[in-house]
Amino acid sequence: MPEPPVFASQYVSIPHRDHSAELGMWVFIATEILLFGGLILAYFVYRHAFPQAFAEGSQHTDILIGTINTAVLLTSSFLVAWAVEIFSAATAKIVTWLLVGAACLGLAFIALKGIEYRKEYHEHLIPGIDFQLARPLANGVQLFFVFYLIATAIHAVHMLIGICLLLTLAIISRRAPTTRHHTALHSAALYWHFVDVVWIFLFALIYLPGRAAS
Amino acid sequence: MTQWRPPLALVGAWLGLLALLALTVALAYVPLGAGNAVVAMSIGTVKAALVAAIFMELRHRNGLTLVFAGAGLFWLGILLWLGLMDFVTRT
Known part of the structure; x- marks a missing residue:
């Protein structure tokens, strides 16, 4: 890979630069873990206080869309990991298509999420805007849907940022990719996989409870 | 020309993750009482560990x-x- 300005003066080598970038990404991911961690703490506190209502709320979510979206996201992560693995000047075209494919799967995820929100709106499940449910569980179910909407919306914002990153990298590294592009792609990939991990847990907390009882 | 092919570990992790997804959805419908939540979180943790170890390359770090x-x-x-x-x- 041809490389004019190789690395900034604070680094002694390319591997040093790449290692610093990777450690920096992990520090950033630690802050993100705590962002979602706070939400998940709140979820556990309220699930502990309203166990039946959270099971009931979960039954109102669309497990089919949730499951398809999980598979879509896992596949998208696989494509990105594949692109990182084979990244080189010779494979630039394939890498571009893998990244575009991963971004398209990300957009499919967002589209399905939109369909799901629409369905929940029509079922009067949006607290503060239109929420109608028979008592006595209504209060707890509202809390479940407040968590559901905030957590999935913050996750979706992360997805949109990730999609922009993947598309940008697909465009800038499609011709004459350098090791700097590889490092940038590696950092973006760590972020994308992290967003995937967050969804793995949101899926388990939102869609799976209360299914056996129904 | 095999340099574009994904490593077997990646394909294996991807298929394993999809299998675990199917397993966790299926087990959610089996009445286990309090065990359902434990199973869901345990499978989620295994999936997250697979992503971290293989997709995020932590096994090589x-x-x-x-x-x-x-x-x-x-x-x-x-x-x-x-x-x-x-x-x-x-x-």
Whole structure:
């Protein structure tokens, strides 16, 4: 890979630069873990206080869309990991298509999420805007849907940022990719996989409870 | 021309993740009482570990990177531990 300005003066080598970038990404991911961690703490506190209502709320979510979206996201992560693995000047075209494919799967995820929100709106499940449910569980179910909407919306914002990153990298590294592009792609990939991990847990907390009882 | 092919480990991790997804959805419909939540979170943890080890390449990384990657989990552990202690022990 041809490389004019190789690395900034604070680094002694390319591997040093790449290692610093990777450690920096992990520090950033630690802050993100705590962002979602706070939400998940709140979820556990309220699930502990309203166990039946959270099971009931979960039954109102669309497990089919949730499951398809999980598979879509896992596949998208696989494509990105594949692109990182084979990244080189010779494979630039394939890498571009893998990244575009991963971004398209990300957009499919967002589209399905939109369909799901629409369905929940029509079922009067949006607290503060239109929420109608028979008592006595209504209060707890509202809390479940407040968590559901905030957590999935913050996750979706992360997805949109990730999609922009993947598309940008697909465009800038499609011709004459350098090791700097590889490092940038590696950092973006760590972020994308992290967003995937967050969804793995949101899926388990939102869609799976209360299914056996129904 | 095999340099574009994905490594077997990646394909294996991807198929394994999809299989675990199917398993966790199927087990959610089996009445296990309190066990359902444990199963869902355990399978989620295994899936997350697969993503971290293989997609995020942590299996190839040495001590310093693992410490940085583990720091987030460490602080999350403190957050959940101290945050939940009162609620789960209150009578």
